[in-house]
Amino acid sequence: MTRILIVDDEPSMRDVLSIALSDEHYEVVTANDGDQAVALLQEEPFNVVVSDIRMPGLDGMGLLRRAREAAPDTDIILITAHASTDSAIEALRLGAYDYITKPFDVTELKITIRHALERQMLRRENVLLKSELTEQHLFDNIIGRSEAMQRVFNLIQRVMDSSSTVLIAGESGTGKELVARAIHYNGDRSAAPFVAVNCAALPPQLLESELFGHVRGAFTGADRHKEGLFEAAQGGTILLDEIGDMPLELQPKLLRVLEDRRVRRVGSTSDMAIDVRVLAATNKDLRAAFAAGRFREDLYYRLNVIQIDLPPLRQRGEDVELLTQHFLSELSAEAGKRISGFSQQAARMMQAYDWPGNVRELVNAVRHAVTMESGDVVQAESLPAAVVDADASRQAAAAPAxxxxxxxxxxxxxxxxxxxxxxxxxxxxxxxxxxxxxxxxxxxxxxxxxxxxxxxxxxxxxxxxxxxxxxxxxxxxxxxxxx
Ligand SMILES: Nc1ncnc2c1ncn2[C@@H]1O[C@H](COP(=O)(O)OP(=O)(O)OP(=O)(O)O)[C@@H](O)[C@H]1O
Ligand SMILES: [Mg+2]
Missing domain, CATH: 1.10.10.60 (Homeodomain-like)
Known part of the structure; x- marks a missing residue:
């Protein structure tokens, strides 16, 4: 039911408005002044507040300010004595839905309220539409219906609009980069760059200048200024991939960047402010790494504000079939083939295999099968040797004399x-x-x-x-x- 709050210090005015609006089948509540109205707004939801501007105590303008915080979805309509007063204009600037001037016709007020309610309905539909789109985007490219993946989706949704650092952990091929991209492209930084850097791929000195940039002459071969990846990701997101392999000597520098949100190019004497969201990925147990002295504990805690764990594929059997089907239709279409499914035996082998290379290996297995298969159903013979062999040795191990x-x-x-x-x-x-x-x-x-x-x-x-x-x-x- 639509709820309207009427605020006026004059009892006769409250009565007139109450009766007029109750006729419209709204649920009407009244308050004598701004303070009482704020208290009510904090307790219960209202669609619209109709308030006089001039009241003792907290006046209409004060109420408007407080209401924008306490109940941002509630529309405020203010009643003023003169149309052209500064306060009417100020009211709109502060986010009032509209104002009406005394003396007014109740019909005018009713129409204004109806417009506000219509806009609210549109806004609600819009929000719904938006959240559906986001969900669709997430579910579009990250496949999984296992409970473990539902948890991952949930976490992604919870972190994507914040700027907090997230550590994404999981075995190789479990989809860490995919998740990092989902966080970036579904969040409010999506228009700015997403930059991924593999911390394991470069020797320490190169990695440092890659991340932070360098000035000309910083070291032999530095013949011009170079922008670092943190700068390149300005406003966006940087993914520090394989963070577990970050050289120990670089770790304090990274920690400083995370703490101060400033970078210094190698060889430079001044810092630059950066606004970059940091995501880190690892397929190693970082805790074990710092226990072994290969990773700084303070950096670990700085990175690990929120952790998303991607479980290995062998622990989410129900996703295997879904992923297999998904990639089969994608890859067979790509190859111009019409392969509709897997034979029972092939499907059983795919299901029983333990996928040490996780989803990446599964994608490759399906690609292999699509290439090899000439019929319209994937036979066991078209599966990669690893899958077939594993099945054979399972059978042998289980077989009796x-x-x-x-x-x-x-x-x-x-x-x-x-x-x-x-x-x-x-x-x-x-x-x-x-x-x-x-x-x-x-x-x-x-x-x-x-x-x-x-x-x-x-x-x-x-x-x-x-x-x-x-x-x-x-x-x-x-x-x-x-x-
Ligand atoms: N849940 C999933 N749904 C669809 N595709 C997936 C899923 N998980 C992973 N993939 C695909 O598997 C491949 C490997 O994923 P990704 O590169 O994100 O893994 P990773 O965890 O970063 O691996 P590595 O540790 O080796 O870098 C990619 O092609 C990715 O698109
Ligand atoms: Mg990766």
Missing amino acids: ASEPAREGPSSQAQPSPPARSLSEAGFELQAHLDEVKRFYMQRALVRADGVQTRAAEILGMSFRSFRYYAKKFGLGEASRDG
Whole structure:
């Protein structure tokens, strides 16, 4: 319901306005002076305040100032005795929505209020639209539905409009640079440059002049002035990548820049003020690095105001399929191919692989598969050797003595390896054997999914309905819960 606050020291005026506005089905509250109005505004939301300018105590102008702070979304309409007074103009300058002059017609006030409410509605829609766009941008290029990635998205959203230093930690290929870019391009510095520098790539002296710049003659070969990357990132963001490899002798200089927000070119005698947001990324455990004396503790704490941890891909299995599908459609379109998916075996191998190179390795694996595959479904043979080999050695490690027939019935405990049978002269019941194999993997998946059937079904690429059906059939239901 729309809420209006009327502020006037004259009781008759309050009554007239109350009755007129209640007729419009607004909820009307009244206050005798500015102070009482401010107290009310601090407690409850109002859409519009209608206030007289001249009042004892806190007057209309004072109320306007306080209200802009206490309730910035509330529109203020002031009532003044003379149209052309300075105070009317001053009121607009201070952010009043409008003013009306006495004596006034209530209809005029009603129209003004209606306009204010319309604008508020537009503003709310706009804010909504904006936050949807931002979200979309984030979700556009960083793929992930795992809980761990949801946490990352959340953190990005919380830090992107601030200027605080953020340390992004994660194994190689987990998307640290991607996250850094998302923070920059979704934040209010997006129009200014994003500059990334790899602290591990250069020898100390070069890195120093790269970061801070140098003046002519600073060292042999410095034949002209050079702007540093901190200067180049002015107004924007700098990503200090592989910060764990920053040479120890440069660390105090970096610390000074972070503390003073000033840089000094190598060889120069004067400082320059910089306004640059610092993001740092590391695939090393910085804590361990400073314990070992390779990283300054004070710099660590200065950088690590907020930390975003990117979990390795093997710890977010449900993202593997999503990423695989995403890159498959992107890369197969790029290659002019129409590959719609992965064979069950190939999908299983991708899912079981432990991705030491994380998302980067997965992208490369999909690219490899797209290049190699000539059909419209990726077969296991088209996957990179690392993925296929890992699968083979897993099978070998799990396999029992070569062709020992499986004897367990359908309700036995989980076995260490899938039931395997050789095709003897006598032949065997294929369907029963397949059921055994199915049961074997379902049980394993249930263990991996902590008994949650929906998740176990996902792991096996089965629908929940069919998983539930077979779980019941095989007597797997009792020990497990539904998702
Ligand atoms: N969640 C994700 N969604 C989509 N693509 C991703 C995701 N994570 C990483 N990538 C892609 O994987 C590749 C590696 O990511 P990025 O360069 O950000 O990793 P990194 O953590 O900085 O690695 P390194 O430590 O080796 O520098 C990039 O091509 C990136 O676009
Ligand atoms: Mg990187």
